[in-house]
Amino acid sequence: MPSPLMIGRLVVTNMTDAAFLFAVASSLRRMMIGFTGVVIIGIGTGLLLGRFRFLDDVLGTLAIALHAMPGAAWVPLAIVLFGLNESAVIFTVLLGAAGIVMVNTSSGVKEVPPLVLRAAKTMGARGATLFWHVIVPAAIPRIVDGLRLAWAFGWRALMAGELMVGSIQGMGRLLNDVAKQRQMPQLLAFMVIIATISVAIDTLIFKRVEKMVKSKWGTA
Amino acid sequence: MVVLERVTKQFSHNGNKTDVVSDIDLTIAEGEFVCLVGPSGCGKSTLIYLIAGLEKPSAGRILIDGTPITGPGRDRVVVFQESALFPWLTVQQNVEFGLKMAGAPKAEQTKKAGHYLRMVHLSRFSGAYPYQLSGGMKQRVAIARALAMDPKILLMDEPFAALDAQTRHLLHEELIEIWRETKKTILFVTHNVREATVLADRVFTMTARPGRLKKGYAIHLQRPRRESDPHLVVVQQRILLGLQEEIAKVVKDEGLDYLVKKTGPVAVGADGSGGAR
Numbered sequence: 035m036p037s038p039l040m041i042g043r044l045v046v047t048n049m050t051d052a053a054f055l056f057a058v059a060s061s062l063r064r065m066m067i068g069f070t071g072v073v074i075i076g077i078g079t080g081l082l083l084g085r086f087r088f089l090d091d092v093l094g095t096l097a098i099a100l101h102a103m104p105g106a107a108w109v110p111l112a113i114v115l116f117g118l119n120e121s122a123v124i125f126t127v128l129l130g131a132a133g134i135v136m137v138n139t140s141s142g143v144k145e146v147p148p149l150v151l152r153a154a155k156t157m158g159a160r161g162a163t164l165f166w167h168v169i170v171p172a173a174i175p176r177i178v179d180g181l182r183l184a185w186a187f188g189w190r191a192l193m194a195g196e197l198m199v200g201s202i203q204g205m206g207r208l209l210n211d212v213a214k215q216r217q218m219p220q221l222l223a224f225m226v227i228i229a230t231i232s233v234a235i236d237t238l239i240f241k242r243v244e245k246m247v248k249s250k251w252g253t254a
Numbered sequence: 255m256v257v258l259e260r261v262t263k264q265f266s267h268n269g270n271k272t273d274v275v276s277d278i279d280l281t282i283a284e285g286e287f288v289c290l291v292g293p294s295g296c297g298k299s300t301l302i303y304l305i306a307g308l309e310k311p312s313a314g315r316i317l318i319d320g321t322p323i324t325g326p327g328r329d330r331v332v333v334f335q336e337s338a339l340f341p342w343l344t345v346q347q348n349v350e351f352g353l354k355m356a357g358a359p360k361a362e363q364t365k366k367a368g369h370y371l372r373m374v375h376l377s378r379f380s381g382a383y384p385y386q387l388s389g390g391m392k393q394r395v396a397i398a399r400a401l402a403m404d405p406k407i408l409l410m411d412e413p414f415a416a417l418d419a420q421t422r423h424l425l426h427e428e429l430i431e432i433w434r435e436t437k438k439t440i441l442f443v444t445h446n447v448r449e450a451t452v453l454a455d456r457v458f459t460m461t462a463r464p465g466r467l468k469k470g471y472a473i474h475l476q477r478p479r480r481e482s483d484p485h486l487v488v489v490q491q492r493i494l495l496g497l498q499e500e501i502a503k504v505v506k507d508e509g510l511d512y513l514v515k516k517t518g519p520v521a522v523g524a525d526g527s528g529g530a531r
Contacts, residue, residue, distance in 0.1 A: 152334070153332070154340075156307075156330070156331050157355055158328050159351075163355065
């Protein structure tokens with residue numbers, strides 16, 4: 035086993051290596067595209083499911099099934115649909131992470147505190163106005179929860195996709211390459227970096243937003 | 255004027271229908287301040303929701319100035335036990351909300367919200383969010399929010415129940431001040447007998463399960479009133495005596511009557527809560 039010190043040194047070397055940083059950037063770019071899709075499709079579908087009972091009856095189970103599927107399980111389908119390319123990876127991220135956002139958004143919409151609804155109704159809020167001015171903002175803590183989980187799920191799906199697609203530039207391919215060459219220290223250094231990036235983004239962005247929302251909405 | 259004619263509300267639970275409030279006849283005059291007191295679970299809040307139009311009566315009808323109500327309306331606004339402010343809006347935006355829903359121009363929203371925030375002495379906090387306010391401040395914002403819609407009737411559902419005695423006392427004075435200034439009709443629900451006597455022109459007691467109006471007490475004492483005013487204390491005692499019977503019923507229903515047997519009759523606190531609690 036390589037020593038932690040050695041891995042630490044490798045991590046630092048990698049972080050100053052242009053080729054490595056380029057690979058990280060390609061992976062992050064894919065993640066961003068996929069996650070943008072997750073935000074739009076996940077929240078959009080979730081709002082529809084929460085708003086319209088009949089849609090929820092038909093598609094609600096599907097959203098839960100989507101959410102139950104491990105991200106990696108989408109990769110073969112993605113490869114069949116798109117080939118061994120970037121689109122397949124983005125598709126994997128999208129499907130691996132959209133489910134949790136749908137489920138959280140729709141339950142956030144359905145579980146708005148009755149008191150909030152009553153107050154809104156006595157002040158004349160109805161229909162679409164009630165939905166956009168009261169129900170959606172009231173659901174924000176749940177939506178943010180969903181997005182934070184989706185980030186973690188998406189990151190796993192991204193790695194699964196990149197590892198299996200293999201041919202495209204990115205962290206997954208780097209992992210594959212060093213594994214084939216049996217370079218244990220470098221492999222571990224990459225893994226440390228992958229975990230660190232995920233934790234850093236979670237802590238710097240998602241945790242902060244979640245904390246802010248929770249204290250403001252009083253759901254903490 | 256608010257008129258309730260033989261209003262009954264049933265809720266069904268697994269096929270069993272129970273009357274929550276039953277056969278309520280009540281007339282509240284324009285500009286009158288009426289308090290309803292009763293043991294917990296007597297349907298006081300349900301009555302508020304019925305008048306607010308949030309619930310429909312199972313029988314009977316409710317008329318506002320002669321017109322039966324069909325649902326929530328801007329002429330009747332509720333101040334709830336918890337503030338029910340919208341946490342994502344600032345104090346100012348919360349107070350503007352009803353006006354915005356009514357499609358009032360932005361300038362009018364700002365002006366009216368400012369006016370009512372001054373009335374509850376919270377102008378300084380117009381930019382704050384609800385989570386930054388104390389319980390008493392939240393309720394004052396909730397009152398300002400209700401007043402901003404300029405309703406005829408203010409329905410208050412134990413609005414001060416969660417506040418400490420000191421804050422409650424201050425808010426009583428403030429509410430009386432506001433009531434005099436705006437001449438609203440107020441229906442105020444509470445389980446606190448002292449609170450009711452300090453505020454109301456008339457106090458009605460309710461029976462427990464089903465909730466019926468038991469008795470009315472007119473209070474002709476000048477305001478501001480002091481809780482410990484000897485005249486009020488006499489009324490408070492009379493009301494409490496009437497309520498004791500109802501509280502004993504609740505105690506029995508809830509299987510707490512063994513406490514009564516052991517300790518003698520339930521002592522009733524002056525705030526109307528049973529000693530067994």
